[in-house]
Amino acid sequence: MKKVLMGDHAVSHAAMLSRVQVISAYPITPQTYVVEELAEACRDGRLKAKFVMVESEHSAMACIIGACAAGSRAFTATSSHGLALMHEMLHWASGARLPVVMANCNRALGPPWNILCDHSDSMSQRDTGWIQFYVESNQEALDTVIQAYRIAEKVLLPVMVNLDGFFLTHTAEVVDVPDQDQVDAYLPPFSLPYKLDVEDPHSFGAICLDDNFMALKHDMQAAMDLARDAALEADEAFAEIFGRKYGLLEPYRMDHADTVLVTNGTITGTAREVVDDLRRRGVSVGLLKVRMLRPFPFAPVRSLLGDRERIAVIDRSVSYGLAGGLACEIRSALYGHDHGRPRVFGYIAGLGGKDVVPSDIEEIVNRTLTYEQPPRDDIWIGAGT
């Protein structure tokens, strides 16, 4: 059924449709509508779940870790400082191989205080063993949360679905909300190979100072490798039932494009317009949307970008003292492999909610075409420099 939903409500609908059994969360702008709607749904009976109202995000993550380990499908949502506070527990969730799902409403970190969108929060958590998606629309947010449970429960790793604060969370769009029985057909009831069970007692997370430790960590990496295929399978199966499909990466007008823009999140929508416009004017430019950031889709990135002349990556965050994280990952995917050697230009734009408008993206393309070599590894757009 088609509904007009803000991104936050697209996420809460997805959690309900996924029949989550335990929710725990702590409010932070711009995530609040997600949890308010879920609290309401638990009360009015639309959702049969326990909502544990905790005193911090750190506790929210610990709570759903416990709930999942005891055998329940569990959900939380957060943003920015909340995600940063969870950092330690993100490792606990993935290390315990618990398939929890979290929506993160991307927001800048202070100081100075800022409640608007950028990706510094989730980019800072790339090494925590979480699968990460970045979505472009409210429809994609809803669909990806449902897909996330299928992927997580297949490979036993947690999934973070990132949606741009305000640009999606607080913006209403038409969303096709799937029927419950269709989602039930897509997402089987929750089950884990091991759980806390008094009939079959085991110890979880006990100290391990021998070779098993490294073997267990290697298992996590192997599960990440499997997650790429699991995500493709989840996407295919989703398309069969719901008629929508996203891929791990989405190439847009990349045929014979010498120059390719690389984006994630909502900048992608603006970039599509700019690419259409530039193509009309005869500029050979295409666009690659990175939907899955972890595990990083190395092989398709190589085959899609390896033989281009110039790549322009737009990052909505920066690794201080280095460059944009996405740009660094694209560079690392391309280096040392048997293909051409595109020049990779890394741009930093849209921090703290700063709009990235079509003229910014056009400037990025123009600069990319003009520079002989990248003047630096991070080229800032809109910082007054």
Place this chain on the structure above:
Amino acid sequence: MNPTMDPAKELMSPGHLACAGCGAAPAMRWALEALGPRTIVVMPACCWSIICGPYPHSALRVPTFHTAFETGAVTAAGIRASLDMQGLQDINVMVWAGDGGTFDIGFQALSAAAERNDDIIFVCYDNEAYMNTGIQRSSATPAGAWTTTTPGGKIRPKKNLVEIMAAHRIPYAATASIAFPDDFISKMTKAKGIKGTRFFHVLATCPTGWRIPSSHTVKLARLAVYSRAFPLYEVEDGERYTITVHPRDLPLRDYLEPQGRFRGLTKDQIEGLQEEVDRTWNRLTRLAGWSS
């Protein structure tokens, strides 16, 4: 004094990794004796993270979930929520935390769980310092005690955590001692029958940190109770105080002097600590209706 326990049915097995004379080991035995096999243990970082045994071994015959230092109470709350969703209301969820994981880093999550009255049992086995990491002070370290981070002896007294927990109006809060297993087990059995947040503060002697011979564990725990340094009582619904073991009229000195961690104390300092113990005891007897 010891309860008669059937070794074949005990839920804690020999071969655990506690130091000789560790008071936290019998504490676990008494707790599980009361709670039985339908119990899930949540273990934040503490000595017991080690005592339990390394992967793939475990000294406990009940499911055990290790979790981050500060998350004992809320991890248990999550497990509880899941069990309730599955209709498994009869399973006990017991947090087993040290004093650091209770009084300090774990306190925020504990206070929140108590405010929600989550249906969990939280046991603090209190060895009065961060023993796992090498005897650093905690807010449960008593005044006058040496630790590696209070080389001149701690100045401030121990927090009164049972009163703080009682102030949350939880249905049950109690102190317990490894030297009084009957009292311990009967309190735990009573707590098992209550719904909501139940809090236990157990004094657990630590020969390594307290600088005592490992053979004196139970003796020191008994002296703590008899000298009123650690009175045994319970608080129901945040207000009904009951003293469960009568202390003897022993001076605090008898408890402090055998312990190396109090070796630096002067006579005057011991007198000051005695006054503090007397004040606290008088307050407790008033609350328990022994005096007015």
